[in-house]
Amino acid sequence: MTTPNITIDKEIDARGSHCPGPMMELIRGIKSVPVGSVVAVLSSDPGSAKDIPIWVQKAGHEFIGAFPEQGYTRFVVRKTR
Numbered sequence: 440m441t442t443p444n445i446t447i448d449k450e451i452d453a454r455g456s457h458c459p460g461p462m463m464e465l466i467r468g469i470k471s472v473p474v475g476s477v478v479a480v481l482s483s484d485p486g487s488a489k490d491i492p493i494w495v496q497k498a499g500h501e502f503i504g505a506f507p508e509q510g511y512t513r514f515v516v517r518k519t520r
Contacts, residue, residue, distance in 0.1 A: 445503060445515060448476040454511050458486035461514075462494055469500065469518050476518050477503065483511040491516075 451468045453461035461482035468478045480491070488505060491514045495502040503515040 445477060447479045447515065448472055449478045451478065451480045454481050454483040456482070456484065458484050458490060460484070461487045462490050465491060465514070465516065466494070466498075469498070469516065472518055474518050474520060477515060478518065479513050479515045481508070481511050481513055487514060488512065 449468050449472050451464045453464040456464065461480050461484055465478065465480040468480065472478060480487075482491070492502050492505070495516050498520075500519050501517040503517055506513040506515065
C-alpha cells in the first residue's frame with residue numbers, strides 16, 4: 440500500500456464499477472463510520488479522479504489523497520463532520 444502512516448478504518452472495493460458508482464460507495468462508507476475515521480475507496484473508473492475530490496470538498500471532509508495502484512486508484516478520505 441502506498442499510503443504511509445495512515446490507518447485506514449474502512450476500505451471499499453469499487454473496482455469495475457462505473458461513475459458514479461465509486462463515489463456513491465464512498466458516500467455510503469463515510470455515513471457508516473464515526474467522525475475522525477479514514478475511508479478508502481478503490482476505483483478503476485477514471486472519472487473518480489475528478490468526482491471524488493470535488494464531493495469530499497463539498498461535503499466538508501478531508502481529502503487525504505489519491506494513490507495510484509496497479510490498474511486502479513485508492514482514494515483516501517477522513518470524515519470530519
